[in-house]
Amino acid sequence: MASTKHSGRRAGQHRSLKARGAAGWAAASAAMAAFAAPGAFAQTPSPLGEWQYSAGIPLEKMFAPQPLPDWETRIGIGSTFEPRYDGSSRYHMLVGPSLDIRYKDLAFLSTGEGLGVNVAQGQNWRASIAAVYDLGRRGHDDPQHLNGLGNINPAPEIKLAAEYVVSKNFPLTFRTAITRSIGGSNGWIADLGAYMPMPGSSDTFFWFAGPSVTFADSTYMNSWFGVNPAQSAASGLRQYDASAGLKSAGFGITMIWFVNKHWFVTADGALKRLLGSAAASPVIQTKTGGVCDISLNYQF
Numbered sequence: 001m002a003s004t005k006h007s008g009r010r011a012g013q014h015r016s017l018k019a020r021g022a023a024g025w026a027a028a029s030a031a032m033a034a035f036a037a038p039g040a041f042a043q044t045p046s047p048l049g050e051w052q053y054s055a056g057i058p059l060e061k062m063f064a065p066q067p068l069p070d071w072e073t074r075i076g077i078g079s080t081f082e083p084r085y086d087g088s089s090r091y092h093m094l095v096g097p098s099l100d101i102r103y104k105d106l107a108f109l110s111t112g113e114g115l116g117v118n119v120a121q122g123q124n125w126r127a128s129i130a131a132v133y134d135l136g137r138r139g140h141d142d143p144q145h146l147n148g149l150g151n152i153n154p155a156p157e158i159k160l161a162a163e164y165v166v167s168k169n170f171p172l173t174f175r176t177a178i179t180r181s182i183g184g185s186n187g188w189i190a191d192l193g194a195y196m197p198m199p200g201s202s203d204t205f206f207w208f209a210g211p212s213v214t215f216a217d218s219t220y221m222n223s224w225f226g227v228n229p230a231q232s233a234a235s236g237l238r239q240y241d242a243s244a245g246l247k248s249a250g251f252g253i254t255m256i257w258f259v260n261k262h263w264f265v266t267a268d269g270a271l272k273r274l275l276g277s278a279a280a281s282p283v284i285q286t287k288t289g290g291v292c293d294i295s296l297n298y299q300f
Helices: 021-034 056-061 218-225 229-235
Strands: 071-084 091-103 107-109 116-122 127-136 155-165 173-181 188-197 205-216 247-256 264-273 290-300
Touching: 056 127, 056 155, 188 218, 188 247
Parallel strands: none
Antiparallel strands: 071 091, 071 290, 091 107, 107 116, 116 127, 127 155, 155 173, 173 188, 188 205, 205 247, 247 264, 264 290
16 A cells, blocks of 8 residues: 555454454454554654554464464555645545565565564564665645755664553553664654454454554654754744654554455554644644545455
8 A cells, every 4th residue: 555654454364253242352353463554655654553554463373263374465455545744734645555475473574564573472462673664755745835844855764663462351452663764864753552452343344443652852853843944044934943752642443344255455544643842843734634544455
């Protein structure tokens, strides 16, 4: 899928969800765990929470009724409607492929999680390292508001992530991801989130929901939200020094529909509110942004 920070989903076995209560949660988790979240090309700031890019992965091993196959492959195509950049009031539609390939619960290649490996893991947790990249921000994304601010160039990134599931009876999942840009913003960003399988799932429909918060260092914040003297003179915006700390908070929903055991449809939605010095930046037009995406996928 062609949006910022989305990943190709992993479709699981088409299994029954007739159980109720904790057992029903477990069954829903097992099926939904078959997905990594929405598909995308990069890790540009997005209203989606970090957990939505890997939703269900740590639940898969915990609830799967049988050992996972050595290779798991899903491909698809999708579209995303989202802000042109963080804090923009203008939106655009992106369309592109999604891909998710996993080998023995060890290595993965995903359009959202990137190219990486699980460096440590247990029955209800995992830690990974991956190479991803950021699309940056171009002045032509919004000439009226970005003129004179220069570009934030596309750049590779290294991401360290960890996930933890409380228990089978209470499958609340926590995720944290710390990302370092090598070029581009040249900064650090950390995302903390949690999600839970929601009631109302069936044998063909499953969904997750949860909140997230994002922190960033001063280098990252000034790249995206600061205005230095040269930029101020060129753009007419007041000088502004963005400080490190809390950047945003949001809430998201991820949904999956099975058409049959091979074909499935995914959809995601999220709202994010800029906070702290990001919210006071003269660069932004709105503090609140939203995103929605949908994709059609095939599992082998």
